[in-house]
Amino acid sequence: GQQLNQSPQSMFIQEGEDVSMNCTSSSIFNTWLWYKQDPGEGPVLLIALYKAGELTSNGRLTAQFGITRKDSFLNISASIPSDVGIYFCAGPGTGFQKLVFGTGTRLLVSP
Amino acid sequence: DGGITQSPKYLFRKEGQNVTLSCEQNLNHDAMYWYRQDPGQGLRLIYYSQIVNDFQKGDIAEGYSVSREKKESFPLTVTSAQKNPTAFYLCASSTGGTGANVLTFGAGSRLTVL
Numbered sequence: 266g267q268q269l270n271q272s273p274q275s276m277f278i279q280e281g282e283d284v285s286m287n288c289t290s291s292s293i294f295n296t297w298l299w300y301k302q303d304p305g306e307g308p309v310l311l312i313a314l315y316k317a318g319e320l321t322s323n324g325r326l327t328a329q330f331g332i333t334r335k336d337s338f339l340n341i342s343a344s345i346p347s348d349v350g351i352y353f354c355a356g357p358g359t360g361f362q363k364l365v366f367g368t369g370t371r372l373l374v375s376p
Numbered sequence: 377d378g379g380i381t382q383s384p385k386y387l388f389r390k391e392g393q394n395v396t397l398s399c400e401q402n403l404n405h406d407a408m409y410w411y412r413q414d415p416g417q418g419l420r421l422i423y424y425s426q427i428v429n430d431f432q433k434g435d436i437a438e439g440y441s442v443s444r445e446k447k448e449s450f451p452l453t454v455t456s457a458q459k460n461p462t463a464f465y466l467c468a469s470s471t472g473g474t475g476a477n478v479l480t481f482g483a484g485s486r487l488t489v490l
Contacts, residue, residue, distance in 0.1 A: 296477050
């Protein structure tokens with residue numbers, strides 16, 4: 266089946282640093298979604314991408330839809346402690362309205 | 377405010393017992409989903425429902441059952457047949473229209489089997 270590989274698996278950074286993470290797919294996607302999950306909570310949508318090459322920002326977050334349509338990138342600038350959590354990429358799965366999720370990137374931010 | 381409510385937040389169960397997790401949404405969404413989350417893994421789809429009185433198996437449906445008698449409600453039963461039920465369970469919904477891959481999630485229910 267479809268797989269999404271995220272890297273890195275985890276990151277431990279200092280407050281104020283910039284963060285980059287990516288997601289690659291074994292197949293072409295027409296939508297990329299980035300979610301953040303706070304500890305013990307459900308994921309919350311950060312950014313949705315619908316077009317190859319698209320670059321979209323949401324505050325300090327910027328995500329890009331890769332030209333090949335098989336990858337996507339998420340950058341966080343000037344990280345703060347509340348950025349801690351797990352970041353998931355997601356794309357359309359096989360079949361109607363199904364999403365497939367990556368394994369997540371766990372971010373820890375030291376004050 | 378519109379959203380998805382899952383209950384209970386934490387649940388303990390003895391082996392051999394069935395348990396039902398509640399999921400209610402007031403977003404007027406047609407589609408609803410149940411995902412399972414284990415440490416170090418992505419979210420895996422258990423069941424989904426595109427419309428009332430209809431539901432489909434996801435990737436890991438064995439040992440689970442669902443019902444969709446009302447648009448707002450999509451309860452999940454974890455049966456004694458589920459070999460490893462301890463996990464974090466997430467309910468989600470979407471509008472169900474074209475391009476409606478964007479899911480809204482509840483806060484999750486953590487099930488622990490003793």
